[in-house]
Amino acid sequence: MIPKKICGLETEYGITAPKSLGGDPTAAASFLISAYIGDDIKGISWDFTDEAPGNDARGFLDADALPPAVEPQLLNAVLTNGGRYYVDHAHPEYSTPECLNVKEALLYDKAGETILTLSMENSKKLLPPGEEIVVYKNNSDGKNNSYGCHENYLVSRATPFSQFVDYLIPHLVTRQVYTGAGKIGTEGLNRTNDGKTIFQISQRADFFEAAVGLETTIRRPILNTRDEPHSDKSQYRRLHIITGDANLAEVATFLKMGTTAVVLQLIEEGVLSHLALDMESPVQDIQGISRDISLKYRLKLKNGKSITALEIQWLYLEEAKKYHSQYGLDAVGEDDLATEILQRWEYVLTALEDDIYSLSKQLDWVAKLQIVNAFCERHKTDLFDPNVAAIDLQYHDMRQDKSIFQRLNMETLLRRQDVENAVADPPETTRAYFRGECLKRYPGEVRSVNWDSVLFEVDRGPLQKVPMNEPLRGSKKYIGDLLDKSPTARDLLYNLQN
Amino acid sequence: MAERELKKHSASSHSENTATEEDVAVSTEKGDKLKAEIDDILDEIDEVLEENAEEFVRGYVQKGGE
Numbered sequence: 001m002i003p004k005k006i007c008g009l010e011t012e013y014g015i016t017a018p019k020s021l022g023g024d025p026t027a028a029a030s031f032l033i034s035a036y037i038g039d040d041i042k043g044i045s046w047d048f049t050d051e052a053p054g055n056d057a058r059g060f061l062d063a064d065a066l067p068p069a070v071e072p073q074l075l076n077a078v079l080t081n082g083g084r085y086y087v088d089h090a091h092p093e094y095s096t097p098e099c100l101n102v103k104e105a106l107l108y109d110k111a112g113e114t115i116l117t118l119s120m121e122n123s124k125k126l127l128p129p130g131e132e133i134v135v136y137k138n139n140s141d142g143k144n145n146s147y148g149c150h151e152n153y154l155v156s157r158a159t160p161f162s163q164f165v166d167y168l169i170p171h172l173v174t175r176q177v178y179t180g181a182g183k184i185g186t187e188g189l190n191r192t193n194d195g196k197t198i199f200q201i202s203q204r205a206d207f208f209e210a211a212v213g214l215e216t217t218i219r220r221p222i223l224n225t226r227d228e229p230h231s232d233k234s235q236y237r238r239l240h241i242i243t244g245d246a247n248l249a250e251v252a253t254f255l256k257m258g259t260t261a262v263v264l265q266l267i268e269e270g271v272l273s274h275l276a277l278d279m280e281s282p283v284q285d286i287q288g289i290s291r292d293i294s295l296k297y298r299l300k301l302k303n304g305k306s307i308t309a310l311e312i313q314w315l316y317l318e319e320a321k322k323y324h325s326q327y328g329l330d331a332v333g334e335d336d337l338a339t340e341i342l343q344r345w346e347y348v349l350t351a352l353e354d355d356i357y358s359l360s361k362q363l364d365w366v367a368k369l370q371i372v373n374a375f376c377e378r379h380k381t382d383l384f385d386p387n388v389a390a391i392d393l394q395y396h397d398m399r400q401d402k403s404i405f406q407r408l409n410m411e412t413l414l415r416r417q418d419v420e421n422a423v424a425d426p427p428e429t430t431r432a433y434f435r436g437e438c439l440k441r442y443p444g445e446v447r448s449v450n451w452d453s454v455l456f457e458v459d460r461g462p463l464q465k466v467p468m469n470e471p472l473r474g475s476k477k478y479i480g481d482l483l484d485k486s487p488t489a490r491d492l493l494y495n496l497q498n
Numbered sequence: 499m500a501e502r503e504l505k506k507h508s509a510s511s512h513s514e515n516t517a518t519e520e521d522v523a524v525s526t527e528k529g530d531k532l533k534a535e536i537d538d539i540l541d542e543i544d545e546v547l548e549e550n551a552e553e554f555v556r557g558y559v560q561k562g563g564e
Contacts, residue, residue: 012563025561090561142555147563216564242564374536375543386552391543393558407542409535 002268002331003236005261006098006154006430006471009109009253011246012091012147013116013398014136020128025090028133030075032092033085035123036115037077040443046076046084047448047455056214057161057227057237078449080424080439081111082432089217091147092116092135097432098451098471101333102257102341104427107414109253111422113137117398118423137246138396139203142389144187146207148216149246151257153239154231154471159268164239165212165223167267170277171260171316172222172243173286174309176202177295178348179256181245182365184372184383184392190287197383198291199372201365203245205290211282216242222282230451232469239264243286248396248405250413251362255348258332258341262320265331271323275315278302293369295352310352317345361411368395371404431474434466437483438492445489458490466496 017028034042076086082097094115096108116135124132140146155164180201186192188206200206213221226240241260247253266272278301279285285299289309298306321342323329329338351358360370372388375381381388395404426436431452438446438454447457456464468474486492548554 014558014560016558089563091563093563136558141558141560143559145560145562147560150564217562370536371539371543374540378540386555387547389555390548390551393555394547402546402548404543404546407539407546 001156002265003154003156004100004472005102005264005331005333006100007102007105007257007261008096008098008152009105009112009257010093010095010148010150010152011109011112011137012088012093012149014138014141014147014396015090015092016134018127018131018133020131021133026087029087029090029092031126032116032119032123032133032135033075033077033087035126036085036119041078041080041439041446044078044439044443044446045448046078046086047450047453049450051450052228053226054214055227057225058212078435078439079115080426080436081108081422082426082430082436083108083112085115089147092119097426097436098430099427099432100429100472101337102254102261103333103337103413104429105257106250106253107418107422108427110250110414110419113248113398114419114423117400120398134402135398136393136396137248137398138181138393139246140183140187140206142183142185142187142392144191146187146204146220148204148242149244150216151241151244151260153241153261153264155237155239155264156268157229157233157235157237159237161225161237163267163270164264167272167275167277168239168260168263169211169223169282170279170312171263172241173279173282173299174289174312175256175259176205176243176245176286176290177309177313177352178359178363179245179247179252180205180290180363180365181247181252181396182368182392184389186291188287190284199293199369199383200290201293202286202290204243205286208243208283208286222286231471236471245364246396247364249362249364249367249410251344251348251411252364254413255341255344258337259316259345261332262329262338262341262345263316265329266316266319266323268331269323269327272319275319276301276303276305277312277315293356293365295356310349313345313349317342317349320345361409364395364405367405367408367410368392371395371408428476428480429472431468431471433476434468434474434479434483437479438489441483441486442489442492456489456493458488458493464493466493 015025015028017023017025021027084095086093094112099105181203183200183203185197207220208222209219210221212223214225224240224242229236229238244256280300288297300306332338356366359366397403426432445456445458447455452468454466482495486495
């Protein structure tokens with residue numbers, strides 16, 4: 001059976017540290033998170049016992065691969081919305097809770113932006129006058145350093161990993177035409193040194209060096225093979241996707257995750273195998289596509305043909321529509337959600353062919369490009385102007401008064417009140433509900449949590465672990481009544497056993 | 499088959515381009531509105547852009563992540 005596309009997003013934010021913190025980004029990230037976390041849950045830690053980012057989905061150990069180290073000594077906080085907020089490699093990172101579908105993941109990603117903004121405001125009050133910590137939701141500093149926005153999707157272990165290699169990579173390489181966040185200049189191994197500069201579609205494309213691999217920090221692969229399901233290993237994989245740009249535009253995040261969830265279901269159903277999408281050089285192509293805003297870049301297929309990113313996207317969409325009309329896309333979500341994804345996907349591909357600027361209220365890269373062009377025209381300047389580079393950076397500034405994105409009046413898909421609620425309340429649809437509610441109801445008795453367990457310590461008795469191997473159990477439907485019947489953690493543990 | 503479908507898409511997205519005078523008037527009006535909106539945004543950007551853009555951009559250095 002194809003599992004529901006339970007999903008989530010992890011975003012590393014760029015950060016600038018004030019003088020009083022020695023300009024140290026790690027200290028600033030810790031300070032930022034501490035300033036946000038309430039005292040009641042400050043002592044609850046993340047449980048690292050089962051973390052193993054070195055396991056490879058291909059089923060072998062790559063002796064040369066260097067998986068990222070787990071850093072338990074750095075600040076790790078859990079949130080009552082079921083998410084995680086922590087310091088990762090000198091960046092503050094927010095991970096959404098597990099969400100039932102992509103719309104919910106978008107909601108919790110946006111709640112994360114609010115959390116980071118509140119953290120900045122709180123920390124400003126604690127710092128010396130005139131100092132502040134500033135965070136940016138982007139993926140590059142323009143100086144060859146990149147940090148990620150990772151997506152996670154639950155997929156069936158019964159699907160051979162090679163199927164994802166064959167049929168997901170072409171999607172990951174080409175979806176940037178609507179998921180890109182836009183960037184001025186080129187970076188990475190293939191940066192240009194011809195004295196010219198360009199506006200490119202994606203922040204991230206420059207940083208990929210391999211098609212498939214385990215690493216996320218060096219030799220970054222288009223398809224990451226980390227095999228750490230945080231759930232029943234015999235049934236599931238958690239596909240960890242690292243190519244995406246961090247989006248501010250709601251439509252862009254919705255499409256990034258929506259189309260990917262659809263493609264994953266199609267792969268698991270085995271209906272894409274007739275498509276000839278074998279790419280000759282995906283690393284070269286992910287950069288080639290990003291660097292051509294005319295969208296005319298043609299990539300070579302192994303069968304000798306050449307094709308544009310948009311044409312590949314149309315092929316996926318046609319397959320999705322065909323499948324959806326016959327069988328539905330129930331792993332992706334209710335039918336109105338699947339329909340919304342397919343309709344928006346088609347709308348965006350059509351508009352990208354006709355006039356990219358018609359999408360300036362929907363897509364980050366188009367919105368940024370339009371403003372950059374208009375600025376250059378008004379001030380008779382070009383992409384080398386530091387003011388233009390400042391626009392590129394300030395588009396992603398999380399300070400409301402400095403953010404350029406906030407001024408662009410982009411299309412929204414969420415109600416503001418829902419985002420506000422998602423800052424503190426977990427989704428009711430997955431095991432994140434159990435995690436978040438335990439933190440809200442029994443903060444004094446929760447010792448630590450992980451994605452797949454909650455560890456209790458009641459009245460200094462023995463530690464008791466409640467496992468959560470099934471991502472859909474622990475939802476309000478499963479556990480809401482039981483929680484309501486349990487005024488204390490002791491009651492809860494008793495009721496769970498009986 | 500794939501190529502045929504692609505042509506069909508291109509055709510369908512461009513085929514209804516027999517614009518009437520009314521359409522042109524509407525699109526000019528829309529264009530003017532858009533231009534006015536972008537002008538307003540540019541005014542705001544001129545105000546919020548970091549004062550010393552060069553130093554600001556140079557100073558934004560991150561450690562690689564993930």
